[in-house]
Amino acid sequence: MPKLSRRTFLAGPALAAGCAAFARPARAATxxxxxxxxxxxxxxxxxxxxxxxxxxxxxxxxxGKFVRNASGAAVNAALTAAFLPPNILPITFTAxxxxxxxxxxxxxxxxxxxxxxxxxxxxxxLAAAGIAPDAIDTILIxxxxxxxxxxxxxxxxxxVFANAEIxxxxxxxxxxxxDAHMAGVxxxxxxxxxNARRIFSDIxxxxxxxxxGAEVVPGIVSLPAYGHTPGHTAFAIHSGRQSMLVMSDTVxxxxxxxRHPDWQPIFDMDGEQAVAARRRMLDRAAADRMxxxxxxxxxxxxxxxxxxxxxxxxxxxMWQPL
Amino acid sequence: MPKLSRRTFLAGPALAAGCAAFARPARAATxxxxxxxxxxxxxxxxxxxxxxxxxxxxxxxxxGKFVRNASGAAVNAALTAAFLPPNILPITFTAxxxxxxxxxxxxxxxxxxxxxxxxxxxxxxLAAAGIAPDAIDTILIxxxxxxxxxxxxxxxxxxVFANAEIxxxxxxxxxxxxDAHMAGVxxxxxxxxxNARRIFSDIxxxxxxxxxGAEVVPGIVSLPAYGHTPGHTAFAIHSGRQSMLVMSDTVxxxxxxxRHPDWQPIFDMDGEQAVAARRRMLDRAAADRMxxxxxxxxxxxxxxxxxxxxxxxxxxxMWQPL
Numbered sequence: 079m080p081k082l083s084r085r086t087f088l089a090g091p092a093l094a095a096g097c098a099a100f101a102r103p104a105r106a107a108t109x110x111x112x113x114x115x116x117x118x119x120x121x122x123x124x125x126x127x128x129x130x131x132x133x134x135x136x137x138x139x140x141x142g143k144f145v146r147n148a149s150g151a152a153v154n155a156a157l158t159a160a161f162l163p164p165n166i167l168p169i170t171f172t173a174x175x176x177x178x179x180x181x182x183x184x185x186x187x188x189x190x191x192x193x194x195x196x197x198x199x200x201x202x203x204l205a206a207a208g209i210a211p212d213a214i215d216t217i218l219i220x221x222x223x224x225x226x227x228x229x230x231x232x233x234x235x236x237x238v239f240a241n242a243e244i245x246x247x248x249x250x251x252x253x254x255x256x257d258a259h260m261a262g263v264x265x266x267x268x269x270x271x272x273n274a275r276r277i278f279s280d281i282x283x284x285x286x287x288x289x290x291g292a293e294v295v296p297g298i299v300s301l302p303a304y305g306h307t308p309g310h311t312a313f314a315i316h317s318g319r320q321s322m323l324v325m326s327d328t329v330x331x332x333x334x335x336x337r338h339p340d341w342q343p344i345f346d347m348d349g350e351q352a353v354a355a356r357r358r359m360l361d362r363a364a365a366d367r368m369x370x371x372x373x374x375x376x377x378x379x380x381x382x383x384x385x386x387x388x389x390x391x392x393x394x395x396m397w398q399p400l
Numbered sequence: 401m402p403k404l405s406r407r408t409f410l411a412g413p414a415l416a417a418g419c420a421a422f423a424r425p426a427r428a429a430t431x432x433x434x435x436x437x438x439x440x441x442x443x444x445x446x447x448x449x450x451x452x453x454x455x456x457x458x459x460x461x462x463x464g465k466f467v468r469n470a471s472g473a474a475v476n477a478a479l480t481a482a483f484l485p486p487n488i489l490p491i492t493f494t495a496x497x498x499x500x501x502x503x504x505x506x507x508x509x510x511x512x513x514x515x516x517x518x519x520x521x522x523x524x525x526l527a528a529a530g531i532a533p534d535a536i537d538t539i540l541i542x543x544x545x546x547x548x549x550x551x552x553x554x555x556x557x558x559x560v561f562a563n564a565e566i567x568x569x570x571x572x573x574x575x576x577x578x579d580a581h582m583a584g585v586x587x588x589x590x591x592x593x594x595n596a597r598r599i600f601s602d603i604x605x606x607x608x609x610x611x612x613g614a615e616v617v618p619g620i621v622s623l624p625a626y627g628h629t630p631g632h633t634a635f636a637i638h639s640g641r642q643s644m645l646v647m648s649d650t651v652x653x654x655x656x657x658x659r660h661p662d663w664q665p666i667f668d669m670d671g672e673q674a675v676a677a678r679r680r681m682l683d684r685a686a687a688d689r690m691x692x693x694x695x696x697x698x699x700x701x702x703x704x705x706x707x708x709x710x711x712x713x714x715x716x717x718m719w720q721p722l
Contacts, residue, residue: 105534105535105537105563106502107501107502107503108499108502108503108504108531108535109502110444110449110499111442111449111451111529111530111722112722113721113722114441114442114719114720114721114722115438115440115441115442115451115528115529116437116438116440116528117719118437118438119436119437120433120436120437122432127432127433129433129437132719134721135720135721159706160715160718161689161703161704161715161717162718168718168720170718170719177430177432179429180428180429180430180431181429181430182430196721197721199721206437206438207433207437208433209430212427213427213430215427241427367483376716376718376719377719378719381483382483384481393482393483394698394716395483396482396484396490396492396698397436397439397454397492397698397699397700398436398457398490399435399436399456399457399518399519399521400433400434400435400436
């Protein structure tokens with residue numbers, strides 16, 4: 079190393095600046111990127127590998143009416159506490175890919191760009207994870223809301239996962255595919271009925287229905303969690319002595335609905351029943367310190383739950399190498 | 401859609417399973433991945449684009465002695481509260497790339513695989529972000545600990561960023577490059593002195609030194625935050641009316657040192673001075689609700705700080721599309 083005298087030390091910066099200005103070639107400016115980096119996060123549970131696949135966000139203007147039993151001011155305070163702007167709910171979507179001994183199960187499908195311009199990146203992120211849609215063996219559906227099933231088909235009606243068996247909760251099929259239930263529902267819920275038909279009608283023979291409570295894929299056990307929809311289903315994944323909970327929509331944005339588990343979002347069709355399912359799921363996760371994933375948690379949408387004096391808190395998983 | 405009678409409804413699953421077994425071609429099993437997905441996260445601050453670049457984790461066995469003024473049991477309790485295993489501190493590394501009008505400044509450099517096998521992915525993630533090391537205009541260093549400067553050179557001594565000016569805090573240079581300060585330090589700190597010479601000695605004429613407090617790159621103002629090391633420096637980034645804090649090592653793992661700001665990790669060379677800098681930085685971030693980034697926060701290493709009854713809490717930024 080060069081010897082440093084007081085003189086060379088003080089002269090250093092000026093000399094260095096001169097050198098640098100002389101030595102540096104002119105280079106093209108690097109434009110700011112216009113797209114986010116890949117949303118792919120892998121973690122292992124025993125012998126099972128999970129991959130969280132980000133689909134994006136629907137920025138839903140909520141205008142004080144998103145939670146039936148809380149004021150707009152209270153909801154805005156919860157958003158502000160999470161450093162989110164008021165009156166807009168960022169509904170994030172993250173599908174979960176389960177690799178169980180080489181067989182691939184995708185739990186819920188992303189939006190395929192059919193909900194918001196700012197969502198629909200799941201297939202791109204699947205590609206970034208090195209997996210073609212054709213490689214998916216099983217599509218496992220938690221419930222029939224459009225943001226969970228739209229990824230099964232493109233806007234034009236083409237099947238996205240050519241080789242996948244579609245596996246859905248029996249009570250969910252029974253509710254949404256029965257014309258008698260369509261009468262008298264609100265316009266938006268009526269749209270969900272039509273959308274379920276668009277997705278499932280012509281592939282009905284290939285759809286396997288299961289009774290919640292059953293093991294649906296080796297290592298994946300379904301858990302009835304009705305209320306959000308009549309057949310809404312969560313999942314437990316097991317490998318060896320390790321387990322995790324896939325909470326589906328029992329808990330949506332954690333800053334709103336883990337912190338305030340009694341709040342009833344308008345998307346919960348039976349508010350009281352959904353609150354009971356939410357509390358049951360959060361209690362189990364917290365008591366057993368289980369790893370949890372949920373479709374609407376912030377990406378990578380996994381972590382742990384702690385019970386607080388007033389509700390629950392999500393502790394996001396620390397991003398780690400594999 | 402097909403009409404559903406009770407008979408076809410009940411028969412459905414069995415029929416579907418049969419169909420699927422017949423129709424599905426045999427395909428190769430998809431092996432579990434052996435590497436994590438890219439660790440690249442972009443966000444904008446006014447006209448400036450930030451890119452968090454993940455470098456990995458050093459799993460440091462701490463054996464009850466990592467915090468000078470807290471018991472091993474208390475530190476383990478803090479790890480457990482964060483759902484991390486006891487006696488091992490996961491030290492994550494995330495460098496921050498700043499694109500200010502097409503000029504690229506990298507704040508701290510990652511470890512270039514010279515600290516732990518589970519770290520060194522920053523250059524790969526830079527490539528995943530579409531940027532070659534040659535495109536970096538400025539390397540801005542917070543302090544001379546190896547995990548912040550090792551990325552300047554490969555293990556073999558080759559410069560990694562061919563065109564970058566290296567910009568460092570003057571008091572940091574004055575401390576580490578002065579042989580008189582080496583006498584009497586511990587073996588590990590002595591190693592830091594040797595490492596600083598390995599990195600900087602032969603490129604000293606190209607190193608620009610700045611006095612903390614100065615604007616060092618357009619939009620990036622340096623902030624003295626001494627204590628962690630004698631010249632340890634944080635940064636504020638400004639664009640238009642927006643600002644953020646780059647806290648460097650004033651706050652390390654938030655579950656330990658935001659929640660317990662008075663704890664003195666053994667890496668803080670002047671514990672009392674570092675606590676004062678940490679509290680000053682956390683207070684400012686919380687009071688002004690500023691966006692913050694920090695090198696050892698969990699990836700993507702950005703979010704906001706809230707003051708609690710006993711300390712501070714990191715609210716991680718929600719992963720969003722650009």
